[in-house]
Every structure is written in C-alpha cells, then in structure tokens.
Amino acid sequence: MRNKIIAALLLAALPVGAALAQSPQDQFKAAYEKAEATNKKAGELRNQWTVTANALKAAKAAADAGDFDKALKLAEQAEALAKASIVQTEREKTAWKDAVIR
Amino acid sequence: MFRKILISVACCAIFANGALAAETINPEQDFKEFRQFFQSKFPQVKLEDFVNGPYSVDEGLRKQWIEKEEFPPYDFALEKGKELMAKPFANGKTIADCFPNKGIGIRQDYPYFDAKEGQVITLELAVNRCLEQNGEKPFSYTGDDMASVTAYMAFTSRGKPFDIKIPNDPRALAAYEHGKQYFYQRRGQLNFSCASCHVQSPGELIRSERLAPALGILNAMPIYRSEWGGMGTISRRFTSCNSQVRGVPLKPQDAEYRDVEYYLSYMANGLPIVGPGSRP
Numbered sequence: 001m002r003n004k005i006i007a008a009l010l011l012a013a014l015p016v017g018a019a020l021a022q023s024p025q026d027q028f029k030a031a032y033e034k035a036e037a038t039n040k041k042a043g044e045l046r047n048q049w050t051v052t053a054n055a056l057k058a059a060k061a062a063a064d065a066g067d068f069d070k071a072l073k074l075a076e077q078a079e080a081l082a083k084a085s086i087v088q089t090e091r092e093k094t095a096w097k098d099a100v101i102r
Numbered sequence: 103m104f105r106k107i108l109i110s111v112a113c114c115a116i117f118a119n120g121a122l123a124a125e126t127i128n129p130e131q132d133f134k135e136f137r138q139f140f141q142s143k144f145p146q147v148k149l150e151d152f153v154n155g156p157y158s159v160d161e162g163l164r165k166q167w168i169e170k171e172e173f174p175p176y177d178f179a180l181e182k183g184k185e186l187m188a189k190p191f192a193n194g195k196t197i198a199d200c201f202p203n204k205g206i207g208i209r210q211d212y213p214y215f216d217a218k219e220g221q222v223i224t225l226e227l228a229v230n231r232c233l234e235q236n237g238e239k240p241f242s243y244t245g246d247d248m249a250s251v252t253a254y255m256a257f258t259s260r261g262k263p264f265d266i267k268i269p270n271d272p273r274a275l276a277a278y279e280h281g282k283q284y285f286y287q288r289r290g291q292l293n294f295s296c297a298s299c300h301v302q303s304p305g306e307l308i309r310s311e312r313l314a315p316a317l318g319i320l321n322a323m324p325i326y327r328s329e330w331g332g333m334g335t336i337s338r339r340f341t342s343c344n345s346q347v348r349g350v351p352l353k354p355q356d357a358e359y360r361d362v363e364y365y366l367s368y369m370a371n372g373l374p375i376v377g378p379g380s381r382p
Contacts, residue, residue, distance in 0.1 A: 043350075049349060050348045051291050053350065081291070084291075092288050092289070096286040099286045099301070099302075100282070101136050102135055
C-alpha cells in the first residue's frame with residue numbers, strides 16, 4: 001500500500017517536474033503557439049480583436065529582447081483575449097436577435 | 103392509441119410552424135418597423151432629413167454644415183471623379199462605359215442582388231470589376247480614387263430615391279438577413295455592434311462625435327470627414343467602425359460588408375441620395 005502511494009505521488013509530480021524543467025524560452029514558445037492557434041480560430045469565426053494581435057506582437061518583441069517572463073505573460077494575455085473573442089462570437093450567433101428593432 | 107399519435111403529430115407540426123414563422127425573413131416588415139422606430143425616436147426630424155446624419159439631430163452642427171457647404175470640402179473629389187470616369191483605359195474604354203447611362207444618375211440602384219452570381223454587387227465592387235475586366239489595376243477600396251469616382255456618381259444621382267430590390271430568391275433573402283445579422287452583432291473588445299451606436303444611441307455623443315441615426319446613413323456616402331482629413335468610401339467607413347471597437351476589420355468588400363450595405367440601403371428605400379457628404 002505504501003509503495004503504491006509513493007508511486008502515485010511520483011506520477012502526479014511528473015508534469016509539475018516537467019514544467020519546472022522547461023526553460024522560460026520553452027514556456028513562452030508553448031504559450032505563444034497556444035495563443036496564436038486560439039486567435040487563428042477567432043479569425044476563422046470572422047471576429048478577431050485588435051488587442052489580441054497587439055498582445056501577440058508585444059509578446060514576440062519581449063521574447064526577441066530576451067525578457068521571457070514578460071513575453072510569457074503577454075502570450076497568456078493574448079490567449080485570454082482570443083478566447084474572449086470566441087465566446088463573444090458564439091454568444092452573438094443568437095443574442096443579436098434580441099437587439100433587432102421590432 | 104391511434105388518436106394519441108395523431109394529436110402528437112399535430113402538436114409537433116404546430117411547434118415546427120411556429121419556429122419557422124419566427125425565423126421568417128420579411129424585409130417589408132423590417133422596413134416598416136425600422137422607419138417607425140426612428141420617426142418615433144425623433145418626431146421633430148422630417149423623414150427625408152435623416153439622410154443628413156448628425157445634422158438632422160444637432161442644430162449647432164447643422165448651422166456649421168450649411169456654412170461649410172458654400173465651399174464643400176468634397177469639390178476636389180468631384181472633379182477628380184469626373185476625370186477618372188472619362189479617362190480612357192489602355193483598350194480605349196472608360197469606367198463610364200461599364201455602367202448603364204454611362205454611370206450618371208444610377209447610384210440609387212446600388213447595391214443590387216445579382217441572380218447569376220448569387221451575391222450582392224455594390225457600386226465600389228462594380229467599379230473595380232470594370233477596371234479589372236478591362237485590364238486595369240483596381241482602385242484601393244478605401245482610397246481617394248474610389249472615393250472620387252463614387253462621389254461623382256452619387257453627385258449625379260442627388261435627389262433620386264434609393265431603389266433597392268430584394269428579389270424573391272432565397273439567396274437574396276439570405277444575403278439581406280446576413281447583412282441584418284452583421285449590423286446587430288456585437289464585436290471587438292469594446293463589445294459594440296453597428297446598432298449599439300446607430301440604433302441605440304443616435305443623437306448621443308461618443309467622445310465628441312454626434313452619432314448619426316442608422317436610417318439613411320448611406321445616402322450621403324462617400325463622405326469627406328474632417329477627422330480623416332479626406333474622402334472616405336463606404337468600405338472605409340465599415341472597416342474603420344470595426345477598428346474603433348477594437349475588432350480586426352474584414353477585407354473591404356467581403357460578403358459581410360456588402361450584405362450590411364444591402365440591408366441598410368434597403369432600409370433607406372425612398373430616401374434621396376445626397377452624396378457626397380461632409381461630416382466632422
């Protein structure tokens with residue numbers, strides 16, 4: 001039983017360990033790719049936000065300047081904005097009807 | 103048992119009909135309700151005055167505009183537009199040759215639904231198609247040349263009422279509905295729709311800008327805007343509206359923009375063309 005618990009704890013700790021092992025550069029790269037993919041989806045839905053593009057651009061600039069902490073934060077912000085634009089699009093698929101003049 | 107099945111089938115049919123009725127596309131009904139809304143909201147404004155946008159609801163701005171019209175800022179665009187219309191292409195033809203009546207007095211008929219292509223054709227799209235079909239480079243949809251040509255065409259159509267037709271074709275009705283949907287859908291980080299400003303808040307100030315009513319909002323296009331320091335096409339107006347609410351604009355003349363132009367122009371049927379206009 002004790003061995004099983006230790007094994008389970010070790011397994012649970014693996015992803016955390018992997019993340020810790022990631023360099024700031026790799027963490028930024030992963031976050032940036034995620035943000036870009038989400039923003040691409042927003043584009044397919046015909047509703048990207050300018051602020052998402054700005055955040056992506058700023059993230060890239062920070063990474064190019066070697067400030068990966070800042071770059072990571074900006075990439076995460078870009079992903080959050082892209083997600084919000086998708087939520088807006090989904091909501092407006094039906095919500096627009098409530099605003100129509102009657 | 104058989105009776106129960108019959109009742110169930112009848113009930114389902116009633117619900118299905120109800121749902122269909124709710125989704126029916128009815129431009130004539132929309133037209134009446136749209137007009138009634140603005141006339142009730144601004145009972146002091148004469149119907150044909152809505153085409154003057156912010157000047158119809160702001161007396162101070164109106165006075166400034168009347169003075170400005172003595173030397174209209176769009177005059178240069180009219181001269182340039184006239185020249186471009188008549189300028190021969192490499193093959194000897196001109197823009198004027200591509201249009202009925204050489205492009206004179208026809209603004210009120212655009213946009214129209216092309217049954218062969220199954221899509222809405224705007225005046226700006228028609229101008230660029232003319233150029234391309236004759237081996238010429240198309241104009242920028244947001245640039246001065248397009249604004250000048252459409253300004254001249256509008257000028258020669260002044261006083262003619264918008265005459266937009268929606269044929270009884272499911273594709274035309276779908277384009278109309280698509281335009282209406284785009285007009286009312288919120289977008290951009292600021293979560294604004296076209297209607298947020300031009301239906302829910304006309305006459306109000308947004309920063310220092312007096313918002314125009316949606317009724318007749320395209321009749322004065324293209325416009326000289328002091329804010330832009332130059333002329334602007336309908337494409338420029340739509341794309342800049344999107345940017346202002348922090349949305350990435352679509353490409354000028356994408357279907358959404360052509361369809362929203364179709365919707366708004368139909369809503370303005372019967373109201374006179376007054377373009378080109380000037381706005382603060």
